[in-house]
Amino acid sequence: MEEKQYRHMGVSLEQAEALIKQYLPKGGVPEEWVGLPEALGRRIAKDYLSPISQPPFPRSPLDGYAVRSADIQGASLAHPAILKVIEEVDAGGYPSSALSQGEAVRIMTGAPIPQGADCIVKQEETDYGEQKVEIYREHSAYDNYCYQGEDFKRGDCLVKKGTCITSVEMGLLAGMGYEKALVFRRPKVAVFATGDELTEPGESLLPGKIYNSNMYLLMGRIREMGGEVALWGIIPDQEKEAAMVLKEALPKVDLVVTTGGVSVGKRDIIHGALELLGAEKIFWKVRVKPGTPTVFSVAEKTPIISLSGNPFGAMANLELLVCPALYAMQGESASLSRRREAVLEDDFPKRGKVRRLVRGTYREGRVWLPQGPHSSGVISSMRGCNCLLDIPPGSGGLSKGEKVQVILMLGMEAGIWN
Ligand code: AMP
Ligand code: MG
Numbered sequence: 040m041e042e043k044q045y046r047h048m049g050v051s052l053e054q055a056e057a058l059i060k061q062y063l064p065k066g067g068v069p070e071e072w073v074g075l076p077e078a079l080g081r082r083i084a085k086d087y088l089s090p091i092s093q094p095p096f097p098r099s100p101l102d103g104y105a106v107r108s109a110d111i112q113g114a115s116l117a118h119p120a121i122l123k124v125i126e127e128v129d130a131g132g133y134p135s136s137a138l139s140q141g142e143a144v145r146i147m148t149g150a151p152i153p154q155g156a157d158c159i160v161k162q163e164e165t166d167y168g169e170q171k172v173e174i175y176r177e178h179s180a181y182d183n184y185c186y187q188g189e190d191f192k193r194g195d196c197l198v199k200k201g202t203c204i205t206s207v208e209m210g211l212l213a214g215m216g217y218e219k220a221l222v223f224r225r226p227k228v229a230v231f232a233t234g235d236e237l238t239e240p241g242e243s244l245l246p247g248k249i250y251n252s253n254m255y256l257l258m259g260r261i262r263e264m265g266g267e268v269a270l271w272g273i274i275p276d277q278e279k280e281a282a283m284v285l286k287e288a289l290p291k292v293d294l295v296v297t298t299g300g301v302s303v304g305k306r307d308i309i310h311g312a313l314e315l316l317g318a319e320k321i322f323w324k325v326r327v328k329p330g331t332p333t334v335f336s337v338a339e340k341t342p343i344i345s346l347s348g349n350p351f352g353a354m355a356n357l358e359l360l361v362c363p364a365l366y367a368m369q370g371e372s373a374s375l376s377r378r379r380e381a382v383l384e385d386d387f388p389k390r391g392k393v394r395r396l397v398r399g400t401y402r403e404g405r406v407w408l409p410q411g412p413h414s415s416g417v418i419s420s421m422r423g424c425n426c427l428l429d430i431p432p433g434s435g436g437l438s439k440g441e442k443v444q445v446i447l448m449l450g451m452e453a454g455i456w457n
Pocket of ligand 1 (some may be wrong): 232233236249254299300301347349350418
């Protein structure tokens, strides 16, 4: 009964996302070790706690003299404090003894502060003395003093499971002393475009044909999400051939994504192909425009997400269904943090019975629509967009100044692609 209901009325986007997640590998894709130089863009598979404090010792933030603040009270150019210089410590060196009353240690940036010293005097505030040094300024305890653990402390969790490794995480992992990282293996994805009208870029375009742009758009986005596109190609509008190509792909990947052929036309061959394959259809149709005819099925335990061929329909459903699935397979569930309320900066007069997704550019609580056409066959106006407006069913059109809900494209939540 439930499945029938799905087939006839479709599911909501939220139901669709939840249903897909039920069929993903439990606990995500397997983990693997990678050397730190290769870790960029991967998602980390365990919490990384620091075994050390950084810096591991109190250190000097500048070139000067380590002293006891009590010894330099009242010091000035006219009445310098005169201290005995007992040694010099450079970065990488270590003081041989503690510092006593009336003593100073010549110290360089990054060098450990000797015990007994509680502040550093900049060399410019001294006579640069070698045996004895004249100090021309008084300081309070812990002036110019960089604490042990100032950056992070032993036991701090600096990189949480599921985090994408950016340059900052690379630096943090290295700073904790890890030379390799346990990451999720990249989810392997097969991407197929269907359609007899499709021509591969590089070939000449015959009458009635178009270039296969969707496949590359999907491929790029899947890679941006950390996926590895392991197989790809064009499937002609023939059910048997489509079933054969899919069958071959199933054991090689974690997820299959197709575009085109999911509607109700004569050449919408995905349904027949899935039947030949013996796939279990989990849902057909998502109650949203564009991209309504999305099909989700499972064959040989491999999830197959079949998107519409309409470029924007494919893109929007990819963003809301495939991207979260890729995140989930890599230990991250980011679907909730991507919603924002925003003030609409342009009119959107289109009425609609069905929930509609509209491309836009979100910034600091405001959202703009692209200037060019943004029908579902158009991708050029996607440039610069970073979100989808989520317009509820029954909308009578929206005016500038109204509040709307937007869904940020994944990776844009923090303002960067992560
Ligand atoms: P379909 O979902 O197969 O009915 O296709 C809907 C529309 O999208 C048609 O205009 C197709 O020509 C177009 N289309 C389908 N697949 C692609 C593709 N891979 N690249 C660009 N446009 C496509
Ligand atoms: Mg087609």
